Amino acid sequence: MSRSRSGLTVLDLCTGAGGEAVGLEAAGFDCAAAVEIDAAACNTLRDNRRKWKVLEVDVREINGRDFRGVDLVAAGVPCPPFSIAGKQLGHEDERDLFPEAIRIITAARPAAVLLENVRGFAASKFDDYRARLKRDLERLGYGVDYRVLNASDYGVPQLRPRFVLVAVRRTSFARFEWPEAQDNTPTVGDTIGHLMAAGGWPGADRWRAGAQSIAPTLVGGSKKHGGPDLGPTRARREWKILGVDGLGLADEPPAASFPVDGLPRLTVSMAALIQGFPLDWRFAGRKTAAYRQVGNAFPPPVAQAVGEAIAVALAGSGSRSWPGCRRMFGWSRSGRA
Numbered sequence: 001m002s003r004s005r006s007g008l009t010v011l012d013l014c015t016g017a018g019g020e021a022v023g024l025e026a027a028g029f030d031c032a033a034a035v036e037i038d039a040a041a042c043n044t045l046r047d048n049r050r051k052w053k054v055l056e057v058d059v060r061e062i063n064g065r066d067f068r069g070v071d072l073v074a075a076g077v078p079c080p081p082f083s084i085a086g087k088q089l090g091h092e093d094e095r096d097l098f099p100e101a102i103r104i105i106t107a108a109r110p111a112a113v114l115l116e117n118v119r120g121f122a123a124s125k126f127d128d129y130r131a132r133l134k135r136d137l138e139r140l141g142y143g144v145d146y147r148v149l150n151a152s153d154y155g156v157p158q159l160r161p162r163f164v165l166v167a168v169r170r171t172s173f174a175r176f177e178w179p180e181a182q183d184n185t186p187t188v189g190d191t192i193g194h195l196m197a198a199g200g201w202p203g204a205d206r207w208r209a210g211a212q213s214i215a216p217t218l219v220g221g222s223k224k225h226g227g228p229d230l231g232p233t234r235a236r237r238e239w240k241i242l243g244v245d246g247l248g249l250a251d252e253p254p255a256a257s258f259p260v261d262g263l264p265r266l267t268v269s270m271a272a273l274i275q276g277f278p279l280d281w282r283f284a285g286r287k288t289a290a291y292r293q294v295g296n297a298f299p300p301p302v303a304q305a306v307g308e309a310i311a312v313a314l315a316g317s318g319s320r321s322w323p324g325c326r327r328m329f330g331w332s333r334s335g336r337a
Helices: 019-026 039-048 098-108 124-139 188-196 204-210 233-241 268-275 287-295 300-315
Strands: 008-013 029-035 072-075 112-118 142-150 161-169
Touching: 008 019, 008 098, 019 029, 019 072, 019 112, 019 300, 039 287, 072 098, 072 300, 098 112, 098 124, 112 300, 124 142, 124 161, 161 300, 188 204, 188 268, 268 287
Parallel strands: 008 029, 008 072, 072 112
Antiparallel strands: 112 161, 142 161
């Protein structure tokens, strides 16, 4: 198994478009394999990281023994449905992939585990389920902690709270500390202002000046429900305050002929920057499929921050300072690399 400069490796499950994986890469983890069932997302991973081992399979087909010795198993497994909340962690619903993650972790025996999910997984209705998940990991020899992290605390210009669980071998767990919140989050206007101006729109500067806050949570939707729009009615109202038409996405930035006081739509590239992806990350598939990958992703800067904290715990020494997403991913206050 190849090693990164830090000597750390990660098996990433339910990788999607690679938000978690690229963030962990920035934190020093070499991707041993990225497991994803969606064809468009797999093409995105292959297009951006040709050296990664991309496995286009269901996680149920993964044998954890094949990855024995990996340092970290990370996964954004789907949230268990409400119907199984409080029931025994097991096989009640095929949509629940937490048992598969535990199965793989049991066989792979990584030094650490990172599981992320929607904020709702921290709700009281999942108390019993989370407790059983924690006990399963503790029985495997890990110290376990979890909390809700807000992406905007780590340089992402978006209100995106996520449930994050970290498990580290007991010999190293005492050294794990959650990354501290940062105060350098750029605004939506500063993040994508240069893209809004790229088509020659004369209203770009005015728009940027009015978009000086963070965005509501991007919603990717599912294959069955939801097209390329920016979420439900409340979210679209919040986007309108930022000067964005949330009813759909555009193929290109607003052109020179677009009204100065008009409401532009985001492009997939704009949404990706708001989600915290690197400037050069490209998404395979048509607009709807590409935007779904963006909207469902774990923001890379959050994964980076947590990954660095895990790396420090495993190394037993090193700086706890976090370099910040704008430096790692090429952001600047002007929105340009």
